[in-house]
Amino acid sequence: MKKLEGTNGLIRMPEGEGQERGDLYATAVYSEDLGTYLLAADSANRTVREALSEQSTVDLPTLWSALKLIRTAGAAVPAELQEKLASASMTPTQQDVGAEIAALWFWIDIGRMQGWSAIAAKSFGGEALVRLGAIDVNSIAEKPYLLWRLFDSYSALQKAKPSQLERALKNVDSRKLPGDYESTLDFQAALEVRATLGKDLVVPNDAREHIVRLLDSNQVHDDALIASMLRSLELLNAQTEAQRLVKDRIAPRVDQTTGLIRSSTLAKGSVHGTYLAARLLDTNFPVVTSERTRDELERVLKAPGTDLITQLKALVALKRSGPSSWGSYGSIIEQGRAALPAAVTFANLSGYIDLVDVLVQLEPNARLARLETFDADPGVEHLLSGALMALSNSMYFSNSEEVRSMFPAVQSALPQLIGSSRGKGLNYFRALTAMTNASRSGLGSNDFDKAAEELRTLKGCKEFPSLYRMEPDKASPCSLSISAAMIAVPGAYDFGENK
Structure with a gap:
């Protein structure tokens, strides 16, 4: 390892x-710079659908990325994204002020792009304003980027900004050129303030050349920082240099299969x-x-x-x-x-599992929620996935015994689902992890032995003989995600094996 x-x-x-697959977030942060390199509307719609379907849970930055890409490409919002937006919830209050501002900004910008329609029923504006108002401006007075994001959040909500915030922004300067993470974002923020508030700002004469030199040197590998520098060039009226850098540095990273930008941090x-x-x-x-x-x-x-x-x-x-x-x-x-929610439904199931699965490793006595049953047709992919997820993680529900008897149609389909690894995709692995918790499946020890034998055909790849791969082809790469999930499968790992 x-x-x-x-x-x-x-x-x-x-x-x-x-792999040459692109990244939603990397594409989103460059979306306004890409121009002719951006996905066509129909391709963007398809790519976002596929990207979202591959993720069991979707956080706010991913939702923001998907919506940003759709809007910039002028595509119709796919039903999969609409559903995830409708069931999304605001991130809990963050202890760190920077994390709190970032979480609120992502949520507010999603609302701005949607015209607030997808989240209008959530009394969003009131809650956001309360949390924005609780931020101590004095604590970020020396952090221009946080001041700017806070200002932009109020602007997106079309609400008056605190006078203290505007005074702090007027003291922002741009004398420190981009060099590290904070100085890069702070320099952009200073230029944003100048453009928006018409503030007099002394910009070093070599600012443009400094940024171009940094980007040409390939010393900057973080996509958020590269995008910030491109934005700064635009605000410095250096569009020609920015366009050239997009063509030289960003366009070659377009994944020809998905149309997304490959992350620079592979x-x-x-x-x-x-x-x-x-x-x-x-x-x-x-x-x-x-x-x-x-x-x-x-x-x-x-x-x-x-x-x-x-x-x-x-x-x-x-x-x-x-x-x-x-x-x-x-x-x-x-x-x-x-x-942690009080109750779990199909809508918040994956988010709850992701949270509780990691939380109980830090807090074994964490309060468990009750799962409310839902209809799960084994012939409908996303419903099948949800039922398998619930069965696999029955120990994480307060009504765990009841959960093990839920979804009779899916339980009846388990013998067929675990019968062969050929062409089954993720639900094959989900079925393997669900089988020991499915009390109505009718599976016996012989079925478990056969499943373990079939699973072994997916074991091992170059340099990692004890990990699992998703494809039968022995040349395909191993998967940490699949290998970690298989810990719960009887016979997946030999006792004492050095994983």
Whole structure:
């Protein structure tokens, strides 16, 4: 597993190696710069549908990315996105002011793009204003980018800005040129303030050349920062240079299959990959971690705008990597507890599972919610997936015994679903994890043995013989996601096997 360590110390997902698929968020942040390179409307609609269908849960940045891409391409909003927008909920209040401003801005910008129609019934404006008003402007007076996002949030809501906020913005300057994460975003914010408020601003004479030189040097690899620098060039009336950089640096990363932009950070590991590795390796996880791994996990935990699920996954990985410093992030666990719903329906099922699955590793006594039954036709893909997800995770519901008897039609289909790995896709693996919790499936020990034997045909790939791959082709990459899910499947791993 050490071979999967990325340049930032986190674990890379082997299933992404060598693949040319693009990324929704990377495409969204560049969408206004891409022009003729952007997806056509019909392609954007199809690509967003496919991207959303591959994710069991969708966070606010992903929803924002999907909607941003659809709107910029002039495409019709697909039903899949409309459903996810309708069932989305605002992120719980964040302890870190930067994370709070980012969460509110994503939510508000979604509303701005939708004309508030998709979330009008949620009394959204009132709640957002209360949370915006609770932000201490003095605490961010030296952070131009946070001031600007706060200002833009009020603008999107078409509400009056606090006088204190406007005074703080008038003191923003642009003397520090982009060099790191904060200075890049702060420089853009200063230029945004100048353009919007007509503020006198002294801009260093070499600002344009400095940004172009940075981007041409390929020293900047974060897509959000590259997009910020392109925006700054536009605000400096350097559109020609910006367009050339888009053509040279961004357009070559267009995935010809999906039309999305491939992320520039493929060499980096992710919190999710690191979390999955921690689950797989358990007590052996510290062996594959380094000081750089732990430093990056702590940086993520402190970074403004990090969503709650990512924070919790980073905290689990930090805890399992060994240091006691994970105990100083108790407020994140408290936020996780507060975000648990009282009841679970089909609409919030995947979000609840994602939250509770990681939360119980930090707080074993977390309050469990009750699952309300729903109709699940095994012939309807998304309903089948939901039922399998519920059965697989029956232990995470307060009515766990009742859940194990739910979805009789899906339980009856389990023998067929686990019969062969050929051409079954994700629901094959979901069925494997569900079978031990399905009391009405009629499955016996022989069925379990046959399923384990069939699963072994998907085991092993180059360098990782104990991991699983999704495709029968032995040349296909292993998958951390699939391998971690298989922990619960009888016979998937031999006792004592070094995963």
